[in-house]
Amino acid sequence: MHEHVSEGVYVVDTMMFGVEEYAAAFVIDAEKPVVVDTGLESDAGNVLEALDEIGVARDEVEYIVVTHVHLDHAGGVGDVAEACLNATVVAHERGVKYLTDDEKAARLVENVHDAVGSLADAYGGIETVPRERVEGVVPPETLDLGDRTLDIIKAEGHAPHHFALYDDTSEALFVIDEGCAYMDGREVLTTPPPDFDYDETLESFDRFEGYGAEYLLYGHYGVNPDGAEAIDRHREALNDWVNEIRAARENGSDEEAVEAVVSNHSEEASNPIVREVMARDVRGVLNYLND
Secondary structure, eight states, X not given: OEEEEETTEEEEEOOGGGOTTSSEEEEEOSSSOEEEOOOSGGGHXXXXXXXXXXXXXXXXXXXXXESOOOHHHHTTHHHHHHHSXXXXXXXXXXXXXXXXXXXXXXXXXXXXXXXHGGGHHHHOOOOOOOGGGEEEEXXXXXXXXXXXXXXXEEOOSSOTTOEEEEETTTTEEEEETSSEEEETTEEEEOOOTTTOOHHHHHHHHHHHHTTOOXXXXXXXXXXXXXXXXXXXXXXXXXXXXXXXXXXXXXXXXXXXXXXXXXXXXXXXXXXXXXXXXXXXXXXXXXXXXXX
């Protein structure tokens, strides 16, 4: 399943956990085509099928860009790279070892499985890629796609190996997981542990505004048509969220702060899945405040 955004940019539903419109990969049908993220290992086939449907030959894919090495974005990289044998895998320099070294990849998977508990089997694993096929980058960088350029933007608030992208032809800014998600047409904060960094995220928002993007594209999920206008809302919501958690932290232990903040949002937290995600995101901010 895929959706055309603009000027050769497509959102691909990876069908994470079998759920529609929960996690996205992307295809840029440029002169030198690009796959952006690959979903979980179990979902790589959906990304490859989308390539076929869009009409991009697998052997013509120039780059597989991994925006960060969390399994819901990078788990399928080995399968997609094996199918797209002429593609170079591009990842943040800090993430390259997890894509190329079997031992470090296994450690990554183990850490994820420990963190997600009962969802471990659903998250699966990751097949590594030969080191010679992977290019490590330190943003800012630019990829030449022939008929357009793709800027690689420093955006390390979500994780130190995370970056964003900007396609100058479609004017689409791929914020991916930096500070916010876009679910069911709603802008939703995302501040998960262990790496959320408030200051880095605010700096990313400043960079994003400089592009004046027409569209914002999110890893969870899809396209915000408000583009650059949404960034200030993201910033304001993030400031309010961090200040709320900081105040709760002053009145008790971290776990008491988690319970207090979740209780402040009782209507949203009535859904047990939302409650779990909200508690996780509170812990992400607490980790930042405690450093």
